Amino acid sequence: MSQPSRFVGLANYVHLVEDPVFWLSLWNSFVWVFGSVILQFIAGFAAALLLHRAFVGRGLLRTLTLLPWIIPGVVVGLIWEWLYQPNYGVINDLLIKTGWLHDRVAWLSNPDLAMGAVVFTNVWRGIPFFAIMLLAGLQAVPEELYEAARIDGAGVWARFWHVTLPLMRPIIVVATATRIIWTFNYADLIFVMTSGGPANATQITSTYTLMQAYSNLDFGYAAALSVVLLIIMLAFTAAYLRVTRGVEEVG
Amino acid sequence: MRRRLSSASLVERLLGGPVLWTGLAVLTAFALGPFVWMLLTSLKDRQELYATPLRYLPEHITFDNYIEAWTSPITPFSRFFLNSLWVCSVTMVATTAVSVLAGYAIARFRFAGRDTLLLIFLATQMFPSVLLIAPLLTQWRALGLIDTYQALIYSNFSFTVPFTVWMMVGYFGSIPRELEESAMIDGCSQFGSLCRVVLPLAAPGIAATAIFAFVVSWSELLFAISFTTQTSMRTLSAGLLYMVGQYEVQWGPLSAGVIMSTVPVAVLFTFLQRHLIHGLTAGAVKG
Numbered sequence: 001m002s003q004p005s006r007f008v009g010l011a012n013y014v015h016l017v018e019d020p021v022f023w024l025s026l027w028n029s030f031v032w033v034f035g036s037v038i039l040q041f042i043a044g045f046a047a048a049l050l051l052h053r054a055f056v057g058r059g060l061l062r063t064l065t066l067l068p069w070i071i072p073g074v075v076v077g078l079i080w081e082w083l084y085q086p087n088y089g090v091i092n093d094l095l096i097k098t099g100w101l102h103d104r105v106a107w108l109s110n111p112d113l114a115m116g117a118v119v120f121t122n123v124w125r126g127i128p129f130f131a132i133m134l135l136a137g138l139q140a141v142p143e144e145l146y147e148a149a150r151i152d153g154a155g156v157w158a159r160f161w162h163v164t165l166p167l168m169r170p171i172i173v174v175a176t177a178t179r180i181i182w183t184f185n186y187a188d189l190i191f192v193m194t195s196g197g198p199a200n201a202t203q204i205t206s207t208y209t210l211m212q213a214y215s216n217l218d219f220g221y222a223a224a225l226s227v228v229l230l231i232i233m234l235a236f237t238a239a240y241l242r243v244t245r246g247v248e249e250v251g
Numbered sequence: 252m253r254r255r256l257s258s259a260s261l262v263e264r265l266l267g268g269p270v271l272w273t274g275l276a277v278l279t280a281f282a283l284g285p286f287v288w289m290l291l292t293s294l295k296d297r298q299e300l301y302a303t304p305l306r307y308l309p310e311h312i313t314f315d316n317y318i319e320a321w322t323s324p325i326t327p328f329s330r331f332f333l334n335s336l337w338v339c340s341v342t343m344v345a346t347t348a349v350s351v352l353a354g355y356a357i358a359r360f361r362f363a364g365r366d367t368l369l370l371i372f373l374a375t376q377m378f379p380s381v382l383l384i385a386p387l388l389t390q391w392r393a394l395g396l397i398d399t400y401q402a403l404i405y406s407n408f409s410f411t412v413p414f415t416v417w418m419m420v421g422y423f424g425s426i427p428r429e430l431e432e433s434a435m436i437d438g439c440s441q442f443g444s445l446c447r448v449v450l451p452l453a454a455p456g457i458a459a460t461a462i463f464a465f466v467v468s469w470s471e472l473l474f475a476i477s478f479t480t481q482t483s484m485r486t487l488s489a490g491l492l493y494m495v496g497q498y499e500v501q502w503g504p505l506s507a508g509v510i511m512s513t514v515p516v517a518v519l520f521t522f523l524q525r526h527l528i529h530g531l532t533a534g535a536v537k538g
Contacts, residue, residue, distance in 0.1 A: 046274065047278050050271060050274045050275055050278060053271055055271070055275070061275065061279065063520065063521050064279065064282065064283060065278055065279065065282040065283075066520065067282060067283070067286065067513070067517060067520075068282055068285075070466050070516050070517070070520050071470070071512070071513050071516060071517075072469060072470035072471075072472070072487065072488045072491075072512060072516075073470055073472060073488070074470075074472055074487075074488040074491050074492055075488075075491065075509050075512050075513060078491060078495070078505065078509055079285045079286070079288075079289050079509060080285065082288075082289065082292065082502060082505075082506065083285055083288060085502075087303070088300070088301055088305065088502075090288050090305065090307075093304075093305045124281070124282075124285070127282070128282070155262065156262050156263060156266060181376075181377060185377075185379035185380070185381075187379075187381060187473070188470075188472045188473070188488075191472075192472075192492065192495075206379055206381060209379070209381045209382075210381050210473065213381060213384055213385060213477075214384075214476065214477065219385035219388075222381065222384075222385060223382070223385055226378075226379055226381055226382035227382075229379050229381075229382070230377065230378060230379070230382065233377050234377065237377070
């Protein structure tokens with residue numbers, strides 16, 4: 001199992017540059033990260049706005065809606081594998097009953113649909129994260145500012161656009177940056193659901209790294225891939241913080 | 252003017268009424284629907300589970316799937332469960348003890364390398380855990396720790412501590428220093444003032460740290476599949492994956508396993524969620 005390792009210089013990095021699956025995985029990572037985070041952000045913001053209003057049973061509902069976020073990634077993957085199951089899955093059944101689909105669809109083994117299916121699962125899992133973060137931000141906005149805006153004749157939309165959003169910029173920046181980094185590195189869900197298949201359609205860089213280490217036992221190549229992951233993340237974080245700070249100065 | 256006002260209040264009334272309730276209904280259904288479906292699945296017998304057309308509600312509720320998952324000799328879910336419980340509990344206690352002491356020291360004392368230390372802690376959060384597997388595996392092999400609880404506890408611990416130290420530094424930072432100073436004037440030692448004054452005030456932060464450590468190690472998969480080889484040493488996540496790998500997927504026992512894996516974190520979370528949310532978001536809101 002463990003062969004003696006020897007020094008190979010940059011061989012692993014040369015291999016990486018010439019490896020078409022690596023480049024494909026980078027593109028897939030891009031789709032995976034931005035698809036997941038943008039949808040999570042929009043839905044999470046909507047959820048935070050809803051949960052911010054006072055209503056009976058709010059505490060209970062907040063706890064319940066957070067559940068998808070705290071359960072293990074393996075559990076999330078298995079739940080959705082069962083929901084997507086072509087013959088006995090409830091998603092196909094519901095879509096056919098409501099007339100959206102005519103035939104059963106193999107969500108996770110169709111190369112055209114698999115990425116969308118895993119992203120959707122990840123969105124389900126990530127909405128609570130944004131909901132809590134943004135809810136904390138909403139609660140920090142002083143009520144007087146809304147009062148003042150209302151007196152000045154600002155409608156619902158204007159208050160959201162000119163009071164809520166600008167005041168929440170710091171927490172939005174922190175939450176999206178954290179989430180982008182985390183999603184980029186996150187391998188469990190895809191590893192469980194598709195192992196990067198079919199035909200590498202859902203192979204993102206972190207699952208590819210994991211497969212190299214776990215299935216091929218090629219730790220050298222896995223380490224080279226990890227270093228590239230790390231460099232991309234550092235570059236991204238630096239750029240993201242610079243851009244968002246720039247926005248703050250202009251605003 | 253009057254028309255604008257009335258249309259604005261109509262929008263507001265809609266947002267407070269029908270839109271709010273519809274939104275909440277959709278949100279709840281979306282968040283909980285998959286769990287409900289899993290629960291229904293786990294209560295069906297084999298025949299109902301694979302019935303065509305699909306049957307939504309189980310006609311004869313049965314707990315056989317739970318019994319099978321819990322007692323199966325090939326995929327011993329009870330063993331996975333207890334493994335996870337032990338690994339996560341020890342990780343939780345160790346993480347909490349270390350991050351409380353380290354967080355307090357960093358928040359209150361000025362010492363050489365303090366800022367660098369904090370920065371290094373933050374930087375480790377960026378490392379993909381995949382990156383750590385190869386070096387840790389070599390290390391655990393050399394130390395003869397493969398297939399031991401220690402390997403999992405040490406790995407989880409090293410993964411949770413940097414973040415929880417940050418959480419605790421933020422928390423202690425928000426407790427006024429004057430409180431300890433007056434305790435010390437009254438004759439408390441530094442450690443005495445930590446125990447008697449600061450710790451009670453930091454209780455919510457400590458609870459957040461503890462639950463964070465527990466939930467993270469409960470979910471952990473990569474370390475668990477890399478550092479254990481025997482079935483009897485698998486944790487929940489690794490064990491569930493192993494259940495999938497055996498023969499064809501048995502959705503009955505598997506769905507029971509999924510429900511049983513969800514319950515402990517859900518219960519813990521319900522009791523401590525207020526503290527956790529406060530602890531996780533405190534730093535971000537201030538920033």
